[in-house]
Amino acid sequence: MNKYVRFRSKSAGFSFLVDRKALAATCILAMLTLALLVASAGIGTMRLSPLEVLKVLIGMGEETNATVVLEFRLPRILTAMLVGAELAAAGAIMQGIIRNPLASPDIVGVTGGASVAAVAFITMFETASVVWLPPFALIGALAVTLLIYVLAWKSGVTSMRLVLIGVGIGAAMSALTTLCVVMAPVNLTGKAVIWLTGTVYGANWKDVLALLCWMLVFMPLALVYGRAVNAHQLGDDVAFGIGDPVQRNRFILLFICAALAGSAVALGGAIGFVALIAPHIARKLVGPAIGGLLPASAFIGALMVMFADLVGRTAFAPLDVPAGVFTAAVGAPFFIYLLYKHRNQ
Amino acid sequence: MIEEAKTPMKALETRELTLAYGDAKVIDNLSMHIPKGKITVFIGSNGSGKSTLLRALARLMKPSRGAVVLDGQEIATMPTKLVARKLAILPQGPIAPEGLTVLQLVKQGRYPYQHWLKQWSEEDEIMVMRALQATNMEAFAERTVDSLSGGQRQRAWIAMTLAQGTSTILLDEPTTYLDMAHQIEVLDLLFDLNAKEQRTIVMVLHDINLACRYAHHIVAIKDKTVYASGKPEEIVNCELIRHVFGMDCTVMADPLFGTPLCIPLGKGRCVAEGNRVHAAAPR
Numbered sequence: 001m002n003k004y005v006r007f008r009s010k011s012a013g014f015s016f017l018v019d020r021k022a023l024a025a026t027c028i029l030a031m032l033t034l035a036l037l038v039a040s041a042g043i044g045t046m047r048l049s050p051l052e053v054l055k056v057l058i059g060m061g062e063e064t065n066a067t068v069v070l071e072f073r074l075p076r077i078l079t080a081m082l083v084g085a086e087l088a089a090a091g092a093i094m095q096g097i098i099r100n101p102l103a104s105p106d107i108v109g110v111t112g113g114a115s116v117a118a119v120a121f122i123t124m125f126e127t128a129s130v131v132w133l134p135p136f137a138l139i140g141a142l143a144v145t146l147l148i149y150v151l152a153w154k155s156g157v158t159s160m161r162l163v164l165i166g167v168g169i170g171a172a173m174s175a176l177t178t179l180c181v182v183m184a185p186v187n188l189t190g191k192a193v194i195w196l197t198g199t200v201y202g203a204n205w206k207d208v209l210a211l212l213c214w215m216l217v218f219m220p221l222a223l224v225y226g227r228a229v230n231a232h233q234l235g236d237d238v239a240f241g242i243g244d245p246v247q248r249n250r251f252i253l254l255f256i257c258a259a260l261a262g263s264a265v266a267l268g269g270a271i272g273f274v275a276l277i278a279p280h281i282a283r284k285l286v287g288p289a290i291g292g293l294l295p296a297s298a299f300i301g302a303l304m305v306m307f308a309d310l311v312g313r314t315a316f317a318p319l320d321v322p323a324g325v326f327t328a329a330v331g332a333p334f335f336i337y338l339l340y341k342h343r344n345q
Numbered sequence: 346m347i348e349e350a351k352t353p354m355k356a357l358e359t360r361e362l363t364l365a366y367g368d369a370k371v372i373d374n375l376s377m378h379i380p381k382g383k384i385t386v387f388i389g390s391n392g393s394g395k396s397t398l399l400r401a402l403a404r405l406m407k408p409s410r411g412a413v414v415l416d417g418q419e420i421a422t423m424p425t426k427l428v429a430r431k432l433a434i435l436p437q438g439p440i441a442p443e444g445l446t447v448l449q450l451v452k453q454g455r456y457p458y459q460h461w462l463k464q465w466s467e468e469d470e471i472m473v474m475r476a477l478q479a480t481n482m483e484a485f486a487e488r489t490v491d492s493l494s495g496g497q498r499q500r501a502w503i504a505m506t507l508a509q510g511t512s513t514i515l516l517d518e519p520t521t522y523l524d525m526a527h528q529i530e531v532l533d534l535l536f537d538l539n540a541k542e543q544r545t546i547v548m549v550l551h552d553i554n555l556a557c558r559y560a561h562h563i564v565a566i567k568d569k570t571v572y573a574s575g576k577p578e579e580i581v582n583c584e585l586i587r588h589v590f591g592m593d594c595t596v597m598a599d600p601l602f603g604t605p606l607c608i609p610l611g612k613g614r615c616v617a618e619g620n621r622v623h624a625a626a627p628r
Contacts (some may be wrong), residue, residue, distance in 0.1 A: 003487060004448075006465060006470075008465065008466070008467070013462060013463060014462040014463060015462075015464060015465045015466045015467075015469075016464050016465055017464065017465035017470075065442065099442070101592065111572050118423070128369050223461075224461040226462075227459065227460075227461060227464070229458070230449075230453060231453060231456055233441075233442045233445075234439060234440075234441060234442075234450075234453060235439055235440060237400075237405050237434070237436040237439075238406075238434075238435075238453075240405055240425060240437060240571070241403060241405065241429065241434040241435075241436070241456060242429050242433075242453055242456040242457060242505075242509065243425050243426035243427075243428070243429030243430070243456055243457035244425070244456060245425055245426075283443075283444060287444045287445065287449070288442040288443065288444045288445050289445065289449050291464075
């Protein structure tokens with residue numbers, strides 16, 4: 001038991017058992033995220049030392065530095081961070097409830113729903129204000145998730161049906177998306193493709209605030225229902241046997257998952273691979289119990305998208321390459337390296 | 346049907362229970378009960394519906410007609426969390442996610458007592474430690490479930506059901522995929538749990554001889570209903586085996602335990618002196 005810390009208060013009525021290893025890993029990941037945030041805010045056409053960035057953050061920096069950091073870089077970096085965290089958390093939940101390591105919102109059609117809605121919006125409502133794009137994409141994600149759930153229903157929803165129908169709907173959505181892109185005038189095609197790759201280019205403080213509010217609702221909710229994910233990971237029969245209302249909680253968890261992934265792609269575009277890979281990396285570090293897995297996944301997802309955006313923003317300057325290009329380009333080799341390193345275990 | 350003379354306390358009861366997959370009935374209009382504080386074993390041929398019946402007793406399957414009654418209350422009308430405090434079920438061949446430790450698995454048995462703020466109370470800790478102790482798994486608490494041998498793994502799962510702190514435990518073929526030594530290890534553990542803590546244990550077993558040795562009460566299932574039920578030494582004979590399994594056999598007393606020992610007839614090498622007639626008896 002010395003590998004665990006008990007947090008217990010009789011008066012406040014709470015008690016938790018926390019794995020020391022998971023706690024340490026999460027703290028390190030949090031510090032890494034903070035370090036990358038500061039470093040990233042200093043890197044660009046105008047280079048700033050981490051010290052100068054920190055000065056700006058506590059309100060003591062020079063005015064030009066402050067403008068660059070606070071107006072241009074920080075909103076974008078924070079958006080990348082939140083988008084990555086949301087995607088990874090959604091992936092961790094989905095892999096838990098579907099009990100399939102290949103499940104993720106971008107594979108079972110949740111992100112596909114957002115893509116269709118976003119691309120349809122970009123190509124059909126040329127004159128509409130872009131502020132309507134995120135709500136459109138979010139509604140698309142939620143609507144398609146509901147459709148998948150309804151179609152998978154057969155006196156209850158099994159994870160197998162959910163994933164099969166999800167993959168089918170995902171394929172249909174990607175066909176619809178392609179259709180929208182092909183049918184669109186050439187000047188809008190590029191815009192749509194950039195959205196589909198996923199970019200946080202041009203993110204502003206309003207985006208950050210919207211994402212943050214959304215996350216403050218759904219991340220705690222994910223942690224509260226995380227208990228059910230732990231139960232579902234053991235199989236439907238065991239979960240029901242230990243007293244979890246499996247069908248009800250599966251629906252709620254799927255909704256939480258769609259809300260997280262949907263809002264992430266609404267502002268970050270269809271950034272791929274993060275939701276699939278971040279939970280796997282986290283599992284290698286902290287194990288499959290969701291209490292440790294969810295925060296660890298979120299930080300890893302945040303790091304992935306922040307790093308991808310940093311590379312996209314600076315490596316080919318003045319060209320701004322969408323972050324989505326690099327999440328896979330950086331994430332995949334790293335993941336293969338992890339599997340390779342652990343091959344003998 | 347052989348009924349027991351005096352009705353013992355009932356842990357579980359079925360009333361005119363009908364179970365079906367679609368239109369195919371598996372159990373038809375069955376009224377029976379599980380005696381409290383005893384080990385009950387369901388036997389029957391493949392596809393006879395014994396596992397389905399066990400699942401229905403654990404409310405994992407909804408009856409198409411009739412009801413399952415637990416402590417005088419219809420199980421279908423009780424909140425699932427409340428049922429989970431009275432009755433635990435270990436399904437057949439459960440799978441733990443990769444990397445899950447034994448402690449994390451056993452801890453899940455406390456699920457019906459926890460909520461999102463209260464996830465590791467003192468009582469939870471005591472019950473989990475006691476479950477690890479009873480199954481002799483304390484030394485393995487930090488090991489991952491996937492790194493254990495088959496017998497240890499099954500003991501870890503049984504520990505999870507023990508942590509649930511229920512008076513009744515249902516197990517669907519707890520010895521499948523285990524070699525003989527591990528089968529005995531698991532069944533001895535369940536026998537002890539019953540003897541020391543008076544827990545009601547209900548399980549499905551394929552091995553008739555082990556069923557006769559460990560069960561106080563046997564329920565033989567055939568033709569969508571109970572063919573016979575009672576003490577193994579009173580009901581298990583050649584005729585029962587022939588009807589329930591469609592197999593000819595000789596039944597004798599186990600030389601060590603005195604419980605019925607069933608030796609199937611059929612082909613095979615015979616090296617016994619003067620006993621050839623018996624082994625080669627016509628079907």
